[in-house]
Amino acid sequence: MKKIIVMSGKGGVGKSTVAVNLAFALAKKGYKVGLLDADIHGPSIPKLLGIDKVGGLEVEGDKLKPLEINGVKVISIGFFLPSKDTPVVWRGPMKHKFIEQITKDVSWGDLDFLVIDCPPGTGDEVISIAQLLDPEIAVIVTTPQTVALEDVTKAVNFAKKSNMKTFVIENMSGFRCPHCGKVVYIFGKGGGETLAKNYGVKFLGSIPLDEKVVESGERGNPFVREENETTKVFMEIVDKLLKEI
Ligand SMILES: Nc1ncnc2c1ncn2[C@@H]1O[C@H](COP(=O)(O)OP(=O)(O)OP(=O)(O)O)[C@@H](O)[C@H]1O
Numbered sequence: 001m002k003k004i005i006v007m008s009g010k011g012g013v014g015k016s017t018v019a020v021n022l023a024f025a026l027a028k029k030g031y032k033v034g035l036l037d038a039d040i041h042g043p044s045i046p047k048l049l050g051i052d053k054v055g056g057l058e059v060e061g062d063k064l065k066p067l068e069i070n071g072v073k074v075i076s077i078g079f080f081l082p083s084k085d086t087p088v089v090w091r092g093p094m095k096h097k098f099i100e101q102i103t104k105d106v107s108w109g110d111l112d113f114l115v116i117d118c119p120p121g122t123g124d125e126v127i128s129i130a131q132l133l134d135p136e137i138a139v140i141v142t143t144p145q146t147v148a149l150e151d152v153t154k155a156v157n158f159a160k161k162s163n164m165k166t167f168v169i170e171n172m173s174g175f176r177c178p179h180c181g182k183v184v185y186i187f188g189k190g191g192g193e194t195l196a197k198n199y200g201v202k203f204l205g206s207i208p209l210d211e212k213v214v215e216s217g218e219r220g221n222p223f224v225r226e227e228n229e230t231t232k233v234f235m236e237i238v239d240k241l242l243k244e245i
C-alpha cells in the first residue's frame with residue numbers, strides 16, 4: 001500500500017477537495033483506496049462525501065470498520081463526535097493517540113492507496129501522521145499567489161525533510177468566464193509551478209477555479225465522478241502522479 005499525504009502550509013486552498021477527488025479518481029481507475037481525514041479540528045471529508053454519520057463506527061473483530069462510499073473506505077474524526085458542532089479540545093498528545101488508533105485499529109483491508117487529508121500547516125496532526133504512517137508520497141496543494149506560496153514552502157520543506165516523494169498541485173488557477181470564454185487569473189498565474197521548480201519537486205498541474213467544484217462539494221459528490229473539463233484536467237494530474245510513483 002502506498003500512502004499519499006495531502007497537505008499545505010495554508011488553509012482553504014483545496015486540500016480536502018484534492019484529497020477526496022484523488023481518492024475517487026484512483027478508485028475510478030480500479031485501485032483499492034482508503035481515505036483518512038486527519039483534520040481533527042475541521043474534518044471536511046464527511047461533508048464533502050455527504051456522510052451524516054456521528055457517534056462512532058461499527059467494530060469488526062477488534063478493529064473499527066471504515067465506512068465504504070462507492071468502494072472507497074473512509075475514516076474521519078467527524079464520525080466519532082457526538083454531534084457535528086462538537087468542537088475537539090485536545091492537546092498534541094491526545095491528537096497523537098487518536099491518530100495512532102485510527103491508523104492501527106482500523107480494518108482497512110488490502111489497499112493499493114491510502115490518501116490522507118491533513119489540516120493546514122505542519123502541526124501536531126501532520127507530525128503524527130509522518131511519524132506513525134511514514135507516507136511515501138506528499139501532494140502539496142497551493143493557490144497561485146505569493147502570499148499563499150510563502151506558507152506552502154514550509155510544507156514542501158517538511159515533506160522533503162521527511163523523505164517523502166513530493167509533488168505540487170496548483171489549485172484555483174484561471175477562471176473561464178462562462179459568458180465571454182475569457183480566462184481570468186483571479187489569484188495570479190504560475191505560482192505553483194515556480195514553487196515546484198525552486199524546490200526541485202515535480203509539478204503535477206493546475207486545477208481551474210470552477211463553480212462545479214464548489215457545487216459538487218456542497219452536494220457531497222466528488223466532481224471526478226462526473227464528466228466535465230475540470231474532471232479531465234484532474235484525471236491528467238492523477239495520471240502524471242501515477243507515472244511518477
Ligand atoms: N478548484 C476550485 N474551484 C472552486 N472552488 C474550489 C476549488 N477547490 C476548492 N474549492 C472550494 O474552496 C473551499 C475550500 O476547499 P477545501 O475545504 O478543500 O480547502 P482546504 O484546504 O481543505 O481547507 P482547510 O484548510 O480548512 O482544511 C471549498 O468550498 C471548496 O469547494
Ligand SMILES: [Mg+2]
Pocket residue numbers: 015016017039044117118119
Ligand atoms: Mg481541509
